[in-house]
Amino acid sequence: MHLTSGAVGLRPLRLRDRKAWDRLRRENIEWLRRWEATAPEPNAYRPTFAQYVREQNQASRRGLAYSFVVEHEGEMVGQLTISGITRGSLQSASIGYWISEHAAGRGIVPSAVAMASDFCWFEIGLHRVEINIRPENAASLRVVEKLGFRDEGFRERFLHIQGAWCDHRSFALTLEDVPEGLVSRLTDSRRRNGPTRRRG
Numbered sequence: 312m313h314l315t316s317g318a319v320g321l322r323p324l325r326l327r328d329r330k331a332w333d334r335l336r337r338e339n340i341e342w343l344r345r346w347e348a349t350a351p352e353p354n355a356y357r358p359t360f361a362q363y364v365r366e367q368n369q370a371s372r373r374g375l376a377y378s379f380v381v382e383h384e385g386e387m388v389g390q391l392t393i394s395g396i397t398r399g400s401l402q403s404a405s406i407g408y409w410i411s412e413h414a415a416g417r418g419i420v421p422s423a424v425a426m427a428s429d430f431c432w433f434e435i436g437l438h439r440v441e442i443n444i445r446p447e448n449a450a451s452l453r454v455v456e457k458l459g460f461r462d463e464g465f466r467e468r469f470l471h472i473q474g475a476w477c478d479h480r481s482f483a484l485t486l487e488d489v490p491e492g493l494v495s496r497l498t499d500s501r502r503r504n505g506p507t508r509r510r511g
C-alpha cells in the first residue's frame with residue numbers, strides 16, 4: 312500500500328528500514344519526548360523492531376490498524392498511524408503522527424494526514440477520522456487547522472503521555488464535510504494561499 316501526493320509518500324514500514332528507523336528515532340528523542348504516548352503499566356510488552364513490523368503488517372492485513380512511514384522526496388522522515396478503527400455503526404478511526412525535526416515546517420504532515428484521511432474514507436470505507444492533540448501542542452494544532460478539522464472539545468486525562476494521563480482536544484471530520492477528499496481540499500487551499508514555507 313503506497314500513497315503519494317507531490318513529494319510526500321506513505322508506505323508500510325519494512326524489516327530493512329531498521330537502521331534508518333533507529334537513526335531517525337535516536338536523532339529525535341528530545342524533539343518527540345514531550346508528545347509520545349507511553350504505557351501506563353510498568354511491565355508493558357515492548358516489541359523488537361522486527362516484531363513491531365510484523366505486528367503492524369498483520370494488523371493492516373486484518374483491517375485493524377495501519378502504520379505508515381512518512382517519506383519526503385523518497386527519504387523516511389516520520390510516521391503516521393491509523394488506529395482505533397471501529398466498525399459497526401461508528402466507522403471511525405484515530406490518526407496519529409510525528410515527523411523528524413529536520414523535516415518540520417514544510418507542510419509534510421498536513422499532506423500525509425490528507426492522504427490518510429482519504430484512504431480511510433475512500434479505500435477502507437470509514438465515515439469519520441479523529442485526531443487528538445494536547446492543548447499545548449501548537450504545531451499539531453496548526454496541522455488540523457490547515458486541514459479544516461472541526462474542534463469537538465476537551466477530553467480530560469485522555470491519553471498516557473510521558474508518564475502521565477494528559478488532557479487532549481479532539482478534532483474530527485466526516486465524509487460529508489469533505490466529499491471531494493482532503494488532498495483535493497488541501498491542494499486547492501495551497502493554490503490559493505501559497506505553499507508552506509520552512510521557518511528559520
Ligand SMILES: CC(C)(COP(=O)(O)OP(=O)(O)OC[C@H]1O[C@@H](n2cnc3c(N)ncnc32)[C@H](O)[C@@H]1OP(=O)(O)O)[C@@H](O)C(=O)NCCC(=O)NCCS
Binds near residue numbers: 448451
Ligand atoms: C506537529 C508536527 C507533526 C507538524 O508537522 P509538520 O510537517 O512540521 O507540519 P507543518 O509544516 O504544517 O507545520 C505546522 C506548524 O509547526 C510549526 N513549525 C514549523 N516549523 C517548525 C520547527 N522547525 N520547529 C517547531 N515548530 C515548527 C509552525 O507553527 C507550523 O505552522 P505554520 O505553517 O502556520 O507556521 C511536527 O511538528 C511534529 O512531529 N512534532 C513532534 C511530534 C508531535 O507533536 N506529534 C503530534 C502529536 S498530536
